[in-house]
Structures are given as structure tokens and as C-alpha cells.
Amino acid sequence: MESLVIPVLILLAVAAGVLLAARALSRRRASAGAASAAPAVSSADLARQAAGKLSEDEHRRLYALIAQGQAMAAIKLYYEATGDGLRASRDAVGALAAHPQPYRGPEAVPAAAEDDDDDEPQRFPYRYRAIASKGDVTREVSSNMLNDEIYGRIRTLARNGDTEAAATALTRHSDISMKQAREFIELLDD
Structure with missing residues (x-):
């Protein structure tokens, strides 16, 4: 009987620890739920x-x-x-x-702005550099019409096998030729 006292005490300590952790976790979730009840802004x-x-x-x-x-x-x-x-x-x-934003001046920014299309490239106040390399070959595209989101879409098109659409999108958002865009896209193909 005495040999069971220590394991029972350890078991009780572990059970108490689990109960305290569960209580703390439920409180944290409740406070996070109250904080997320505020209107979400994208x-x-x-x-x-x-x-x-x-x-x-x-x-x-x-x-x-x-x-x-x-x-x-x-x-x-x-x-x-x-x-x-x-x-x-x-x-x-x-x-x-x-989500890089161009400077728009002191006029008010609309709360619900329309979604930007890929049809008309937007110019950003900085130059974005995209670099692709495979082996000893490295290509770089630098443009103020590219950002992470657009470049991500181009990479996704290339990885999905739609290299022509990726090259077209790259030429629309940079000042390179279609031939240069195809060479760049070939290096993205993993």
C-alpha cells in the first residue's frame, strides 16, 4: 500500500496541472472570442x-x-x-x-475600395526586384508595376504549367520583352 502513495500523488499533481491548463486555455479562448467580435478589416x-x-x-x-x-x-x-x-x-x-499603396494625397480614402483588376497595371512608388535562378543561369526583373501579390500569381501560373499566361502577366507588369519573360519563367519552373 505504501508503494502506491507516491504514484497516486504524482497522478493527482498531473491531474491538477491539466485542469489548471484547461481553465487557462478556456479563458484565453473566451477573451480572444470577445476581441474577434469586433468588425474584421481585411x-x-x-x-x-x-x-x-x-x-x-x-x-x-x-x-x-x-x-x-x-x-x-x-x-x-x-x-x-x-x-x-x-x-x-x-x-x-x-x-x-x-499590399503596397501609392500616395493618394490628403483626400479621404474610401472605406470600401473597389477590387483591383489585373487588367491595368498599377505603378508603385518603389521598384520591386524578382530574381530567378537555376544552376549558373540567373535572371532579374525589376519593375515598379510588380509587388509580392502579382509576382505570387505569376509564380503560381508558372508552377501550374501555364507558362504562357505567366509570361504574358510578367510582360504586362514590367518593361521586358516576351522572350525575356519566357526565359525568366523557365527558371521558375521547379
Whole structure:
């Protein structure tokens, strides 16, 4: 009987630990559920709203910091420029990095902006570099009409075997020829 006392005590301690962890997890879920009850704003909409709060100089400096990979400095700049909270500034800079926005001036940014089509390329205030290489061959496309989202669509088309559509999209969003675009797309084919 005495040999069972220690294992029973260990079992009780583990059971108490599991109950405490379950209670903490349920509280965390309840608080997260209350926080998510607020209306959700898409990342692209957040980027549009955030860009509307910046002056032309702040907008240019913010995108320069994002391009240099200085996320903390970009968040600090946005925080100081807008007076938004630190978490809101972090989210805004993340959205601006994911969905680059051109400077639109001091006029109000519409809350529900229309979806951008791929038909008319948009020019961004920075140059985007896409690099593809295979073996000793490396190709680079640099354009201010490309961003991560567009380049991601081009890569997806190439990986799905639709190389002609990928090359066409690449020529529409850059200043390269169809031949150069096909050479670039061939290097993307993994």
C-alpha cells in the first residue's frame, strides 16, 4: 500500500496541472472570442486606410524603410506620424508591406475600395526586384508595376504549367520583352 502513495500523488499533481491548463486555455479562448467580435478589416483595406494617414514625405520614408527591411524603424515612423497605438502601427506597417499603396494625397480614402483588376497595371512608388535562378543561369526583373501579390500569381501560373499566361502577366507588369519573360519563367519552373 505504501508503494502506491507516491504514484497516486504524482497522478493527482498531473491531474491538477491539466485542469489548471484547461481553465487557462478556456479563458484565453473566451477573451480572444470577445476581441474577434469586433468588425474584421481585411489587410488590403487596412493598408489603404493606413496609407491615407501619411503625408507624402512620411509615405516615401516608410516605404524606404520597408524596402530596406527595417520593420521596427518603419513601425516607429508610422507610430510617430499617426499617433495610433503600437499594435495598430505594427498591423498597419505589415499591411502596407503586404499590399503596397501609392500616395493618394490628403483626400479621404474610401472605406470600401473597389477590387483591383489585373487588367491595368498599377505603378508603385518603389521598384520591386524578382530574381530567378537555376544552376549558373540567373535572371532579374525589376519593375515598379510588380509587388509580392502579382509576382505570387505569376509564380503560381508558372508552377501550374501555364507558362504562357505567366509570361504574358510578367510582360504586362514590367518593361521586358516576351522572350525575356519566357526565359525568366523557365527558371521558375521547379
